[in-house]
Amino acid sequence: MAAATSPLHAPEGRKARGRLQLLLILFVVLGPMILATSMYKLQFWVPDGRSYHGVMIGNGLGRADIGIDAQDERWQLLVSAPEACAEDCRQLVYLARQIQIGLGRDASRASHALASAQALDGDYQGMLDREYPQLQRYPLDAQRYRQKVGEPGPQLWIVDPHGNLVLRYDAKVNGKQVLDDLRHLLKLSNIG
Missing domain, CATH: 3.40.30.10 (Glutaredoxin)
Incomplete structure (x- = not known):
């Protein structure tokens, strides 16, 4: 009978994959917010075109x-x-x-x-x-x-x-x- 492994004692490969998944989720969620805030504060990648005349x-x-x-x-x-x-x-x-x-x-x-x-x-x-x-x-x-x-x-x-x-x-x-x-x-x- 195989011993059940607890999350604390998971093999090293599963821990690394779990950390990578967590980092990807954080990047997908927080990345766009950080990018948008940086664009606004630092004024880069601001479009030159506009749709108004005044x-x-x-x-x-x-x-x-x-x-x-x-x-x-x-x-x-x-x-x-x-x-x-x-x-x-x-x-x-x-x-x-x-x-x-x-x-x-x-x-x-x-x-x-x-x-x-x-x-x-x-x-x-x-x-x-x-x-x-x-x-x-x-x-x-x-x-x-x-x-x-x-x-x-x-x-x-x-x-x-x-x-x-x-x-x-x-x-x-x-x-x-x-x-x-x-x-x-x-x-x-x-x-x-």
Whole structure:
């Protein structure tokens, strides 16, 4: 009758094979996590390609951080004007409205807004009241805006329903690219 071997007294070959299996399991489980953390911390093997057209705001800034105190529970196309709302600013306000309309059935998930540091001139104010009745208007703290943004001139922002800044575009932006970016965000998002 063969004596039963306990795991403590197993032959050396079985112990080595068991250790190898344990190391392989640990490598399969922990290896990808260690690799991903290293890639993030050390910034290697980061893909160069991207699927968005604006400047990604990845530092957690919100509307309030750049001097705009506002609440909206939808995605927002926000035009910021740290100076007077001149021709570039007006073009961005028009573009923001057109992009929202271009969303089609998803248009109710987004809004458009203007945040200006200076009061609008009377003619432009009247035109906005008549032709842009859904345009939300907010005051802009120019000093806080310049400290956080540092970009001169008007900017177009995509803001998520939590008030986080997602993408930024300058006055020379192509509206089709912004529309593509916003559609992509709405497709991926369950909020707003």
